[in-house]
Amino acid sequence: MRIAYDAAPLLNPRTGVGHYAAALLDAMLAADPELEVAMFAVGRQPAPATILGLSGALRGASGGNGRATLRRVPIPARLVVGAWELARYPRGDVLFGRAGAVHGTNFWIPPLRRRNGVVTVHDLTYLLYPEFCTPQVRRYRWILPQVLKRCAVVLTPSETVAEQVSSELAFPRDRIVVTPEGVRPSALRSGAPATGPDRRGYLLFTGTREPRKNLDRLLRAFAQVGDLDLDLVVAGPAGWGSGDLRARTVELGIAGRVEFPGYLGDEDLAALLAGARVFVFPSLYEGFGLPPLEAMAAGVPVVAARAGALPEVLGDAPVWCDPLDVESIAAAIRAAVTDDGLRARAVAAGHARAAGYDWAETARLTLGAYERASEEAPE
Numbered sequence: 001m002r003i004a005y006d007a008a009p010l011l012n013p014r015t016g017v018g019h020y021a022a023a024l025l026d027a028m029l030a031a032d033p034e035l036e037v038a039m040f041a042v043g044r045q046p047a048p049a050t051i052l053g054l055s056g057a058l059r060g061a062s063g064g065n066g067r068a069t070l071r072r073v074p075i076p077a078r079l080v081v082g083a084w085e086l087a088r089y090p091r092g093d094v095l096f097g098r099a100g101a102v103h104g105t106n107f108w109i110p111p112l113r114r115r116n117g118v119v120t121v122h123d124l125t126y127l128l129y130p131e132f133c134t135p136q137v138r139r140y141r142w143i144l145p146q147v148l149k150r151c152a153v154v155l156t157p158s159e160t161v162a163e164q165v166s167s168e169l170a171f172p173r174d175r176i177v178v179t180p181e182g183v184r185p186s187a188l189r190s191g192a193p194a195t196g197p198d199r200r201g202y203l204l205f206t207g208t209r210e211p212r213k214n215l216d217r218l219l220r221a222f223a224q225v226g227d228l229d230l231d232l233v234v235a236g237p238a239g240w241g242s243g244d245l246r247a248r249t250v251e252l253g254i255a256g257r258v259e260f261p262g263y264l265g266d267e268d269l270a271a272l273l274a275g276a277r278v279f280v281f282p283s284l285y286e287g288f289g290l291p292p293l294e295a296m297a298a299g300v301p302v303v304a305a306r307a308g309a310l311p312e313v314l315g316d317a318p319v320w321c322d323p324l325d326v327e328s329i330a331a332a333i334r335a336a337v338t339d340d341g342l343r344a345r346a347v348a349a350g351h352a353r354a355a356g357y358d359w360a361e362t363a364r365l366t367l368g369a370y371e372r373a374s375e376e377a378p379e
Contacts, residue, residue: 001032003370004096006105007039007070008077013237013263015208016290017122020157021105023184027363029067035367038096039070042077071095078136084110085143100374101152103366107140108147116377117151118369120179123287123308124164125212132212132284134240145169152373155179155366157288160309177369180288180313182359186266187273187294202231202259203333204276204300206269206291207283210239214282214305214323216248221282221329223252228337230257230277237263273298278336281305282323289313293357296350301343303332313357317349 009021028035073080073095092102092110102109104119126133126140148154148169154176156162166173203222207213215234222232232254234245249255264272273279279295279302286308295302296317304310305323319342321332335342 001034001100001367001370001374002036002038002098004038004040004092004099004102006041006103006109008041008043009106010039011041011043014266015237017106019184019290020120020122020181023182023359024105024362024366027182027359028367031360031363032367035067037068038099039068040072040092040095041070042073042075042080044074044076081108081143082139085146101370102373103370104147104151107144109150112150114377115150115152116373117147118153118155118366118373119147119151120155120157121161121165121287122157123161123285124168125285125287127168128164129212129285132210151175152376153177153369155369157181158309158312160312161287177365177372179362179365179369180357181290181293182357182362183294183297183354184266184359187270188298200229200231201277202233202275203278203280203337204233204235204272204295205280206235206273207281208236208239209234209245211241212284213239214284215245216243217323217326217329218280218282219245219248219252219254219258220326221333222258223254224326224330225334225337226254226257228334230337232258232280233261233272233276234258235261235264235269235272270298273300276300278303278333280329280333281310282321282329283307283310284323286310292318293354297354299347299351301336301346302350303329303336315349315353317346317353319346 005025009018012018014022088111091113093113102112102117104117107119107121109117109119126137130138148171154165154171156165156176156178157180159178162176162178165171165176205218209215246260249258273295279292279300281292281302282305284307289310292302292304292314302318303321304314304318306320307323319332319336322328336346
C-alpha cells in the first residue's frame with residue numbers, strides 16, 4: 001500500500017508527538033516490506049537528517065530504495081492550516097499524489113479528494129482544558145470537526161481519549177481505533193547512570209514546561225520533602241505559560257537543589273532516567289503518558305497523577321497522587337523514596353506493565369486502520 005504521512009512533527013526537536021510519529025513510522029516500515037510512504041510536512045523548519053534516518057528502509061528517502069519520500073510546504077504551519085481550512089483548496093493530494101490512506105499524525109490533515117483520512121487525536125486538552133492551551137491550539141475547536149469529516153478512521157492512544165472523542169465530538173465509536181504507544185528502545189539505551197561526584201540522588205520529571213504539566217505544584221511538593229536530601233531534575237524544553245520556574249525555586253528556597261537542563265537527546269535522557277531515584281509525573285491531563293511508561297520500563301519507581309488516561313495506561317504500578325493537592329504529591333514522593341517494599345513492588349509492577357506496550361503492535365493496528373480507510377473510500 002502507498003500511504004501519505006504527515007511528517008511535520010519530525011521537523012522539530014522530538015517531544016511527545018514527534019516521538020510518536022517517528023517510532024510509528026519506523027515500526028510500520030519494518031512490519032510491512034510493501035509499504036510506501038509519501039511524507040508531507042507543512043512548516044518552515046528545514047528537514048533534519050534524522051527524518052531520513054529512522055530505519056534502514058526510511059533512508060531510502062534520500063535516494064535509496066525509494067520506499068519513502070518527503071515533500072514540504074516551507075510556510076509557517078499556523079498560517080497554512082487556517083488558510084487551507086477556510087479555502088478548502090487545493091486538495092492535499094497535490095502534495096502526495098494517490099494514496100490508499102492519508103494519515104494526519106497530529107490532529108490535522110488537509111482537504112482530500114476522497115474520504116480516506118486517518119487522523120490521530122492524541123488528547124482533547126484544547127476542548128476539555130482550554131486554559132492549558134495557547135490560542136493557536138484552541139483553534140482546533142473549529143478545525144478538528146472539519147478534519148473529522150474527511151476521515152474514515154480516527155486513531156487515539158487510549159480508550160479514555162476514544163470515549164472523549166466519541167462523546168464530545170460525536171464521532172462514531174466504531175470508527176475509532178485505539179492504538180496504544182510503545183516503549184522506545186532509545187529510552188532504555190544507557191551507559192552508567194547519570195550519578196557521580198557532581199550529582200546526588202535525584203527525582204526526575206521529563207516533558208515540555210507548560211501549565212498542563214503542573215510543575216508549580218511539583219516544586220511546592222518538592223520543597224516539603226527537603227529532608228530527603230535529593231535533587232529535582234526538570235528535563236525538557238521550555239514551553240509556554242509556566243511562569244518563571246527558576247524564580248519560583250528561589251521563592252521556595254530550593255534553587256540549589258533543582259536543575260533545568262533543557263531539551264535533551266535520547267542518549268542523555270536515557271542516562272538521566274537510569275540514575276533517577278523516582279520519576280515524578282503530576283500532569284493534570286494526559287491522553288496517554290509515554291514518559292512514565294518508559295520510566296517504568298527502565299526500572300524506576302513512578303509517582304503519577306490520577307488524571308486523564310494515566311490510570312488506564314499505567315495500571316497499578318505507580319504510587320498515585322492527587323495532582324491538585326500539593327500534600328498528596330509530597331506524600332507520594334516520600335513513600336516512593338523511603339519505603340523499600342513499595343519501591344520493589346513498583347519496579348516489578350512497572351516492568352510487567354511496560355512490557356505490554358510495543359510499537360510493533362501499534363504498527364499492526366495502524367496498518368489495519370489504513371486498510372479500512374482505503375476500502376471504505378474507494379477510488
